[in-house]
Amino acid sequence: MARDLKAVFSAMGARLAIARNEVGLTQTAMADAIGVSHRAYHSYEKGQRGLPVEALVAISDKFDVDAAWILLGTKSVRAAHDFEALKRIEISLDQHLSEENIKIKSEKRGAIVARWYQSHVEGREVSDDDVHTWIELVRE
Secondary structure: OOOOHHHHHHHHHHHHHHHHHHHOOOHHHHHHHHOOOHHHHHHHHOOOOOOOHHHHHHHHHHHOOOHHHHHHOOOOOOOOOOHHHHHHHHHHHHHHHHHOOOOOOHHHHHHHHHHHHHHHHOOOOOOHHHHHHHHHHHOO
16 A cells, blocks of 8 residues: 655654654754755655755765664664664654654654654653653644
């Protein structure tokens, strides 16, 4: 069965936001680094456009981000990462957002996941209150 293109672009955009947040760049800085306009990059993260191959290769080469992960969500963001932990974090956040009927933009979701994952990597416990605060800060 073919994938819904809108869903593919949206998921890819969320993973781009996670990768960008992980390397600590703004959208403008990432756009400059990979040679696209800020407007174009913003549309990739929002899931409005597909990411050109040249931009995907630039992100992979410059920031050691797994291209398969950006495209399909397979493997991990970066080679040394705990993919299962990241997956659990994403599932937990999505379940909470769904249960509470909370809508946030995909790039904001990516920022929350990146912050939560960074805490995990650094061995810091993240409480439900922490996550709820992050959601309230980015809520639409």
